[in-house]
Amino acid sequence: MPLSSVQTSTRIPPKWWFAxxxxxxVTILLGVCIGAVGISxxxxxxxxxxxxxxxxxxxxxDETDSAIIWDLRLPRVVLALVVGSMLATAGSAYxxxxxxxxxxxxLLGVSAGAGLGATVEIVVFESPVRWSLPVAAFxxxxxxxxxxxALGSSSIAGRSASSLVLAGVAVAALLTAAQTLVxxxxxxxxxxxxxxxxxRLAVAGWSDLALVAPYVVVCTVxxxxxxxxxxxxxxxxxxxxxxxxxxxxxxxxxxxxxSLGTAxxxxxxxxxxxxxxxxxxxxxxxAGNSYRRLLPLSIVFGxxxxxxxxxxxxxxxSPEEIPIGVVTALIGAPFxxxxxAARKEGSLV
Amino acid sequence: xxxxxxxxxxxxxxxxxxxxxxxxxxDVSLEISSGDWVCVIGPNGAGKSSxxxxxxxxxxxxxxxxxxxxxxxxxxxRDRACWIAYVAQAPVxxxxxxxxxxxxxxxxxxxxxxxxxxxxxxxxxxYVLTELGLSEFATRQVASLSGGERQRVTIAxxxxxxxxxxxxxxxxxxxxxxxxxxxLTLINALRxxxxxxxxxxxxxxxxxxxxPDRLLLMAQGQVQVSGSAIEVLTEANISAHYGAxxxxxxxxxxxxxxxxxx
Numbered sequence: 034m035p036l037s038s039v040q041t042s043t044r045i046p047p048k049w050w051f052a053x054x055x056x057x058x059v060t061i062l063l064g065v066c067i068g069a070v071g072i073s074x075x076x077x078x079x080x081x082x083x084x085x086x087x088x089x090x091x092x093x094x095d096e097t098d099s100a101i102i103w104d105l106r107l108p109r110v111v112l113a114l115v116v117g118s119m120l121a122t123a124g125s126a127y128x129x130x131x132x133x134x135x136x137x138x139x140l141l142g143v144s145a146g147a148g149l150g151a152t153v154e155i156v157v158f159e160s161p162v163r164w165s166l167p168v169a170a171f172x173x174x175x176x177x178x179x180x181x182x183a184l185g186s187s188s189i190a191g192r193s194a195s196s197l198v199l200a201g202v203a204v205a206a207l208l209t210a211a212q213t214l215v216x217x218x219x220x221x222x223x224x225x226x227x228x229x230x231x232x233r234l235a236v237a238g239w240s241d242l243a244l245v246a247p248y249v250v251v252c253t254v255x256x257x258x259x260x261x262x263x264x265x266x267x268x269x270x271x272x273x274x275x276x277x278x279x280x281x282x283x284x285x286x287x288x289x290x291x292s293l294g295t296a297x298x299x300x301x302x303x304x305x306x307x308x309x310x311x312x313x314x315x316x317x318x319x320a321g322n323s324y325r326r327l328l329p330l331s332i333v334f335g336x337x338x339x340x341x342x343x344x345x346x347x348x349x350x351s352p353e354e355i356p357i358g359v360v361t362a363l364i365g366a367p368f369x370x371x372x373x374a375a376r377k378e379g380s381l382v
Numbered sequence: 383x384x385x386x387x388x389x390x391x392x393x394x395x396x397x398x399x400x401x402x403x404x405x406x407x408x409d410v411s412l413e414i415s416s417g418d419w420v421c422v423i424g425p426n427g428a429g430k431s432s433x434x435x436x437x438x439x440x441x442x443x444x445x446x447x448x449x450x451x452x453x454x455x456x457x458x459x460r461d462r463a464c465w466i467a468y469v470a471q472a473p474v475x476x477x478x479x480x481x482x483x484x485x486x487x488x489x490x491x492x493x494x495x496x497x498x499x500x501x502x503x504x505x506x507x508x509y510v511l512t513e514l515g516l517s518e519f520a521t522r523q524v525a526s527l528s529g530g531e532r533q534r535v536t537i538a539x540x541x542x543x544x545x546x547x548x549x550x551x552x553x554x555x556x557x558x559x560x561x562x563x564x565x566l567t568l569i570n571a572l573r574x575x576x577x578x579x580x581x582x583x584x585x586x587x588x589x590x591x592x593x594p595d596r597l598l599l600m601a602q603g604q605v606q607v608s609g610s611a612i613e614v615l616t617e618a619n620i621s622a623h624y625g626a627x628x629x630x631x632x633x634x635x636x637x638x639x640x641x642x643x644x
Contacts, residue, residue: 269474278490
């Protein structure tokens with residue numbers, strides 16, 4: 034190997050990939066076999082493998098257990114994987130393009146917009162159809178981000194990153210106020226609205242997954258392709274321009290992809306906080322600040338983190354479920370503080 | 383590599399910068415070719431940094447900037463960066479970034495937007511680091527280096543960019559006299575060896591008279607005087623534009639600027 038490729042810390046060492054693959058496989062297995070009805074990991078693995086084409090494996094699970102795995106647990110686990118991965122990736126991308134460690138996927142008003150959309154839907158539709166809540170939340174989120182972008186990059190405000198962030202704050206405040214107003218005037222629906230706001234994976238089915246997956250896949254691929262560009266953003270807009278980066282255009286694409294993916298994710302699962310901040314920062318503390326490491330690792334460990342959080346959410350106070358958003362904050366924050374305190378002298382943040 | 387084989391000439395005509403309704407830079411014209419070092423001096427707020435930023439393409443400007451007879455304003459940021467590298471007065475040091483990765487950012491202009499660095503870009507980065515004696519720092523974080531080492535690293539990034547024109551905004555402002563000399567000697571050697579055209583700003587008048595070929599004295603956004611150090615650094619010029627009382631000592635054709643009392 035030439036000396037120079039050893040010296041760059043922007044590449045992921047090949048053996049890390051084995052660890053990533055291992056983490057994903059183990060997490061999926063745990064997510065599927067832990068629950069009210071215990072199914073052994075071995076049987077779970079056999080059951081999952083038995084559906085792979087070309088393998089003649091039989092798990093001798095009865096039909097009920099098989100249905101629990103395929104219709105209840107697996108869609109929920111896969112949805113958590115996909116949504117966690119999207120939130121962590123979008124968080125990383127926002128932090129990079131705004132050069133702000135506190136940026137999260139909700140920075141430009143996605144959450145407030147989705148919240149308003151969901152609240153309006155819950156209030157307006159007496160007997161909602163299965164897909165109307167996510168669609169309303171999705172539309173609300175997109176309107177919020179478009180509004181932020183239109184205000185923040187208008188000629189009056191200038192086109193700097195900070196004017197976008199400020200516009201996001203204003204739009205979020207406005208839409209949250211509107212949401213509170215709608216909610217307050219329909220106080221009989223408060224419980225339902227809160228259930229959505231705190232995040233929910235419980236009702237996940239394959240159809241929810243089908244709704245988010247296309248957006249998440251496309252947005253993740255786009256963001257992944259911009260990983261080197263995010264490293265260039267680290268020197269600030271002016272210097273990045275003189276290095277030859279089309280700053281405004283690159284930022285617009287990154288924001289669009291991160292917002293669209295986040296909007297799709299929250300539309301289905303509600304507002305799951307903390308994943309977009311905790312996961313990228315934990316990875317930074319371990320693997321360094323380069324987005325060429327951070328982005329792929331966020332995709333993997335954002336998903337892993339949310340599946341593990343969901344296991345806790347549905348088992349800790351079983352048969353009651355704790356809202357997933359509460360769990361991510363409850364385990365995420367102390368874990369992050371631990372990492373922060375334990376990091377080595379001269380490490381990367 | 384990195385050597386500019388063909389000669390480059392940049393011509394700036396009637397360059398103006400306007401921010402809001404304030405004219406920051408007005409009617410600046412300047413010519414520079416490969417291997418030249420032009421240094422812009424002037425009191426605070428004279429428009430020196432704005433001039434450099436306009437040439438670098440960060441500030442919008444009026445007038446024309448031509449390199450080898452074609453207009454820079456028609457180029458994309460990426461193509462422009464292939465001609466001109468810029469080292470800011472206080473470069474942003476990204477937390478946690480290693481020296482190697484920071485210098486490798488200089489290769490951005492030579493990559494398509496969504497491409498990764500090739501082996502050539504990695505080798506180029508290594509070559510520049512070796513040449514500036516920075517190899518031992520390659521895996522250190524830029525933020526952990528001393529001021530002088532850091533300045534060498536930012537210059538290394540500009541060299542990795544391999545542009546025939548390099549703009550340096552106050553390259554020595556944060557350095558003690560030892561590092562100042564080290565950095566200026568380095569810039570001087572590089573521009574001669576690699577035929578790079580250098581435009582810098584500088585605060586210290588005596589130092590500005592040592593290496594640059596020509597000085598441009600700016601005040602109120604305009605070029606007031608230009609020429610050799612002996613021609614520009616006169617007691618009358620400095621009194622008129624800085625409002626300072628100085629005495630000039632001619633040290634074998636090199637002016638030394640000494641402040642005096644009233």
